[in-house]
Amino acid sequence: MIERYKSGIVALVGKPNVGKSSLINHIIGEKIAIVSDKPQTTRNRIGGIHTTQSGQIVFYDTPGIHKPLHKLGQYILRVATSSLAGTDLLLVMVDPTDGLRESDNLVAKHVNGSNVPVFLVVNKIDSYTDIRRLEEFMESASRLFKNIRRRFFISAKTGTGVDKLLEAILDSLPEGNMLYPEEYITDRSSRFMASEVVREKILEFTQQEVPHSVGVVIQEFSEENDLLKIRADIVVERNSQKPIILGKGGSMIKKIGTAARKDLEYIFDQKVFLDLFVKVREKWRERDSLIQEFTNLKDELL
Ligand SMILES: Nc1nc2c(ncn2[C@@H]2O[C@H](COP(=O)(O)OP(=O)(O)OP(=O)(O)O)[C@@H](O)[C@H]2O)c(=O)[nH]1
Ligand SMILES: [Mg+2]
Structure with missing residues (x-):
């Protein structure tokens, strides 16, 4: 049969x-x-x-x-x-x-x-x-x-x-047709992936509450002459967390940026220019509008 x-x-x-x-x-x-x-x-x-x-x-x-x-x-x-x-x-x-x-x-x-x-x-x-x-x-x-x-x-x-x-x-599973075209591997966008990879490096390189207090927002995602240009804000929730993400003389943000760029170049199979900024938004994890802005949760919780 x-x-x-x-x-x-x-x-x-x-x-x-x-x-x-x-x-x-x-x-x-x-x-x-x-x-x-x-x-x-x-x-x-x-x-x-x-x-x-x-x-x-x-x-x-x-x-x-x-x-x-x-x-x-x-x-x-x-x-x-x-x-x-x-x-x-x-x-x-x-x-x-x-x-x-x-x-x-x-x-x-x-x-x-x-x-x-x-x-x-x-x-x-x-x-x-x-x-x-x-x-x-x-x-x-x-x-x-x-x-x-x-x-x-x-x-x-x-x-x-x-x-x-x-x-x-x-x-x-029940009998049924494909739910997505066969070449699809995820329902998430490249933009989402870019913000997640930056967050992954922060989880890898920083400790305790810091990585959990971070949101990453992609501000620019554009292609120019085969180069993928990504600009992202790293949002922390306290002034004291900003120097931790930046590191001595900017060493930590450089480390995060380099590791994230390498991963993204591999994932997208393309040269990537990644520019990161750190911003403070007091207690953003307690504020509805900021949570939606900094976590890509807008669509799934509507
Ligand atoms: N030794 C071993 N480690 C594993 C295995 N699977 C995952 N890990 C490790 O377990 C840790 C957590 O893995 P994740 O895949 O992030 O776990 P998760 O369940 O998605 O975690 P959340 O997203 O926080 O809910 C990482 O350090 C992984 O490398 C496994 O089969 N063997
Ligand atoms: Mg997980």
Whole structure:
């Protein structure tokens, strides 16, 4: 019997830092979502489109579900939880690194409130040699979630288990046509990617509250003689954070700019000129209009 083409939407959810964005990038084979070793890296819902001869899976990478500490956190949580409904499948990702915590219960509360079938995914298995420990972790995690259809052990870093997961996802999706043209890999614009890559470097090079207090706004994105010219504002929320982003004699902003430019040249396959400015907007993470201006959240929360 000839299998009919399949398509559907799969949301990837979990607490911060479990490796959701890493998995999306691995599956798509290109960087479409930024990654860092700090929690709360992703702030938006980012579509990653995986097209094969037998089907098309539209993944939604989502922000880590967490207890919000400020208004921006509330917005981000809303982005994550609103992605739970209206999808064909939820990939709920858990991370054995710290065992199960209160934060996992919070994820379970939101996931269990939706009626979408769940694939439970234990990530980061490359860090473990003790299989029994991983199996015990899987058993404990399984008790938290309703609607589990299947369970997987994977490593988003090495790719172990990912092909099997993709096969099972395609199997579970309904018959349907492509939702996006086959050459699409993301629903996000190049402009969005540019602002995210700058934020990724700030997450990489600065510590504690600083990277989380940053918004990046693209002010110019234009092409001239094969050169992509990008001008962006880095917005911080306190005067004291500005010198941290600038660094001694401008060394930090230079480091951020160079690393971001190199990544963007690779992603866009083009020479990039990147100009960065630092601005202070007092307590922007508590102010609705500024949150929408500095986080690309305008469209998804309308
Ligand atoms: N060892 C190992 N590390 C991983 C794996 N997957 C992700 N990581 C690391 O885990 C950290 C978090 O990865 P992200 O992909 O940013 O996690 P996330 O779930 O998207 O995080 P938020 O966007 O904050 O919700 C990074 O340091 C990754 O390199 C894995 O399979 N193995
Ligand atoms: Mg992420």
